[in-house]
Amino acid sequence: MTEENGLETITGNHLKQWGHEPGKHFPKLIERANTLQAEGVVIDQIREALESEKVVPLNLRARGELTFHENIQIAHPDEENNLSKVRETMVELMRTPTIVAGAIMPDACPAGPTGTIPVGGVVAARNAIHPGMHSADICCSVMMTDLGYADPKTVLNAAQSVTHFGPGGRPQGQRFTVSLALMDAFRENPFLNHPKALRMAQEHMGTQGDGNHFLFVGRSRKTGRTAMITHHGSRGPGALLYKHGMTVAERFRKQLSPQTLKQNAWIPVDTREGQDYWDALQLIRKWTKANHNAIHQATVETAGVQDMGERFWNEHNFVFKRGDLFYHGKGATPAWDGYASDATGLTLIPLNMSEPVLVVRGKDAETGLGFSPHGAGRNFSRSEHRRRSENTTPEAMLKAETDGLDIRFHAGGIDISELPSGYKSAENVVSQIESYGLADIDDYIDPYGCIMAGNVPPVWRLRKAGRR
Incomplete structure (x- = not known):
């Protein structure tokens, strides 16, 4: 003393x-x-x-104390096993003391250890942003441009020449321009003002990554016009924001609720860190939208499109403020009017590479907490899908599942886990969207072809090979 x-x-x-x-x-x-x-x-x-x-630690709720809405049906034994796992993880998730409501979509599937928000999961939280509930792929999103009556093959060829799939960013001399005002805003935010984040914001502009991200070209069933749709998130800048956010959330977890699972840690919104993180999310959203726009505009110019129509987009893997609550959609799409200042009332729901992309109008369904699905989802893991496909070659699977379509793998070989058989039945997902009143289908973009990264070796393996 x-x-x-x-x-x-x-x-x-x-x-x-x-x-x-x-x-x-x-x-x-x-x-x-x-x-x-x-x-x-x-x-x-x-x-x-x-x-x-005194800071009184918040305890977890009892299991089952707070229930959640289910907008999903069992149509196959695989569905039963999948839904069982989703329910198990949601029961644990709903114990988190900040959460006041939850729901699962027809595309729901597990996304990590028990207690982790599943793909197709939605939760509403009070005074809390949970970085783990938007995941590292912050603001994963889809954008569509109406390209008039442009030839789909010409568009796909143009898109392949300008886009970038796979790990890393664009080399010097091939980079897209990033707004100076946006870069200045990054520098003013403590979560984004980091040399690596600033560098990646420049290098990763105009890139799409890997996994389930794609560039899809098809025709509107309603008008016959060609459309291009991209699907990707915030790349390196978003991944670094997520990592930084989880570190800060963990500090709060230890103080506010040590019983809460680490993946469900949160940043209180009424703190300086909470406001800075919320602002950082909005900046990452702007960067991601600009990333989509850059690829779309470069494709339009390269393909010589003369009759371009509307362009719109929507995000998932994000946090949305509605009233005094913060809605976390992990692979779920906001479906209420005016959810953002640039919302058009139309959103996109891709299914798989051989099925149409749905153009829908949200219905703000109470059982969905105002959300609709973001896609088709999976009933089993990528590794399980590969195991089930051991007796068939990738080439035979690709032909059988996408015959007549122009499917390209930009940065690697055929990734069979991204073929239609890796996903839930598109027909069942569409049926459930309608039966639960989650959205009204306005149009179908029937596929001509698409580009994906393909079976790209993990970054750590590429680096190891490079050192050798």
Whole structure:
């Protein structure tokens, strides 16, 4: 113990003895306590004055205490197993103390250890942003451009020449321009002002990554006009924001709710960190939209399109504010009017490479918490799909499942886990969208062909090979 002016200095040990949980708030409490003491307030009165500022850890709810809406049906034994796992993870997820409501979509499937929000999952949280609930692929999104009566093959060829799939970014001399105002805004945000994030924001503009991201060309069933649709997220900048957000959320978790699963840690919105993180999400959204726009505009110019129509987009893997709640959609699409200032009322739901992309109008269904699906989802993992396909060659599978379509793998070999058999039945998903009243289908974009990354070796393996 130290003394100042004849008085014993109040330290963190005093606060712990008085029942305060250590945390980032401790320095301010200690400062306040010593200020009160310097003003002549006695120890017992100081202790009483600080009583109301105790941080009481939030405990998990009991299993089943808070239920969730199900917008999904079992149509196959694989569906039964999948739904069982989704229910198990949702029951644990709903124990998180910030959550007030939840729902699952027809495309629901597990996305991690039990308690992790599934793909096709939606939760509403109070005063909390959960980075783990939008995932590392922040603002994964789809954009469509009406290209008039342009030849689909010409469009696909043009798109292949300008887009970029696979790991990493574009080399010097092949990069797309990033708005200086957006880069300045990145520098002003503590979550984004990082040399690596700033570099990736430039290098990854005009790139689409790998996995289930795609560039799809087809024709509108309603008008016969050609359309191009892209699907990808915020790439490196978003992944770094997620990583930084999870680190900050973990600090809050240890202080506010140590029982909460690490993947469900949150940043309180009413803190400086919460406001900065919310602002960072909006900047990542702008960057991602600009990324889609860059690829679309480059394709339009390369293909010489003369009769371009409307262009619109929508995101999933994001957080949306509605009233005083924060809605986390993991692979779920907002379906209420005006969810964003650039919302058009139309959103896109891709199914698989051999099926149409749905153009829908959301119905703000209460059972979906105002969301609709983002795609078809899976009933089993990629590795399980590969195991089931061991007796067939990738070439034979591609021909059997996409005969007549122009399917290209831009950065690798055939990725069989992205073939239609890797996904749920598109027909069943569409039926459930209609039966649960999640959206009204306005149009179908029937496929001509698509581009995906393909079976790209993991980055760590490429780096290891490079060192050799």
